[in-house]
Amino acid sequence: MVCVTIASTLLLSNLTFVYAQFFDVYNIANAGLPSYTIWFVKSAQNDTVFISTWGGGLAKFHKNTVTEVFNTSNSILTTDEVTALHFDDASQSLWIGTEAGGAYTYQNGIILDIYTTTNSSLLDNTIYAIDQDSNGDILLGTRYGSVNIFEPSGTWSILPNGGPVAPNHYTYSLAVNSQDEYYIGTGFGGLYYLDTTNNWTNWNSFNSSLPSNDIYSIAVENTGDIWVGSFNGLHHFDGSSWITYQSTNSGLPADYIRQLKFDKYGLLWIATFGGGLATFDGNNTWQIYNTTNSNLPHDEVFSIDFDDKEDLWIGTYGGGLAKLSLGSTSIKDANSPLQNMIVYPNPCSDFISVDFNYTGKYPIPVSYT
Secondary structure, three states, rough: OOEEEEHHHOOOOOEEEEEEEEEEEEEHHHHHHOOOOOEEEEEEEEEEEEEEEOOOEEEEEEEEEEEEEOOOOOOOOOEEEEEEEEEEEOOOEEEEOOOOEEEEEEEEOOOEEEOOOOOOOOOOEEEEEEEEOOOOEEEEEEOOOOOOEEOOOOOOEEEEOOOOOOOOEEEEEEOOOOOOOOEEEEEEEEEEEEEEOOOOEOOOOOOOOOOOOOOOEEOOOOOOOEEEOOOOOOEOOOOEEEEEEEOOOOOOOOEEEEEEEEOOOOOOOEEOOEEEEEEOOOOOOOOOOOOOOOOOOOOOEEEEEEEOOEEEEEEEOOEEEEEEEEEEEEEEOOOOOOOOEEEOOOOOOOOOEEEEEEEOOOOOOOOOO
C-alpha cells in the first residue's frame, strides 16, 4: 500500500513531485513477532530495530522479519515484561529495562549482563526509562527510586539529592539536552530538571501551570524548549511558562501521551493511547493517523522511534509493529496504473494522503481537482 501526502500549497498545474508515505504492518503472522503488545521500539544500525514486548520478551527485527527472540526460556531474562530500551552506538550494545527483573545488556546476539539491586546500586528492579549523555553515561530510571547512572568504566552512582526520590515518585521518562542537563519525568511528582551545577528545579501541578504530575515522555526541541506528554495532554515549556494542548482545545486526538519524537525537520510526532499517531508543527497544523483514516494497525500507540533513514517505527498496544516510511516521489508518467485509491484523512484540510495499490515500476501520478 502506498500513501501519498500532498501539501495544498504545492498543488500547481506543473506539479512534478509529492511527498510519499509507505505504511508497512508487522505482526505475529507475517513477521514472527512474539507479541502484539509492543511496549518499546528502538532503532539501531543496519536496518535493525529492537522491540520490547509485554509478555513476549525482547525481539530483534531485521529487514522486515524477526531474527532473534529472547525470553525467560532461552536467555538470562528473569521476566518477559520488557519496559525500556536504549542502544549505545559507541559500544554497539543494547540496554534493556524490565518489570521487576532489573537491567540487562545485549551485544552480538547475546544478553550478557544482568544488574539488579543485589549486584549494583539500582534502587529498584523495575526500569521504566533509559537514556545516555555525551560522556557515555547510561541513565536508568526506576519505579521506586531516583535515577541510577552507569559509567563506561563500570562505576555506578545515583543522581544527587534534591531530585525525585522513593517511594513517592516513579521515574517514567528521561531526556538529556545538548549541555548534558537532565530532565526526569515522574509519576506523581511532575517534571524535574538537573542543571550542570547539580541544581534541581521541579515543575508540578502545585507550583506551576503544568496540569499533570504524571510525565510519560519528554522531547527537547533544538531551540531548548521542552515538550512533555502526560495523562492530561501535551505540554510546552519555553523557559518561562507552560502551554497545554488537549483534545478539547486543539487538534490533539487523545490526551494520554505515551511518547514524543522530533524529526529532522523539527516536526513533533506524538504517540497517543487511544487516538493513534499525530504530528504538530508547534503552531496550528496537526496531522492525525489512526485506524479509520490510515493503515495504522491500532489506535493505542505506545512507542515511536526514527531510524537512520528517517523512517518512523511504531509500536502499538495490541496491533503489533508498523513502519511509516517518509520520502518523495516524482511524477512524470500520467499513464501509471492506479487501483483502489483511498484518500485520508477524510475530510481533509491542508494535507491529504492517498492510498492505492501500485504494482508497476512507473512514477506515481497524482491529479487534484
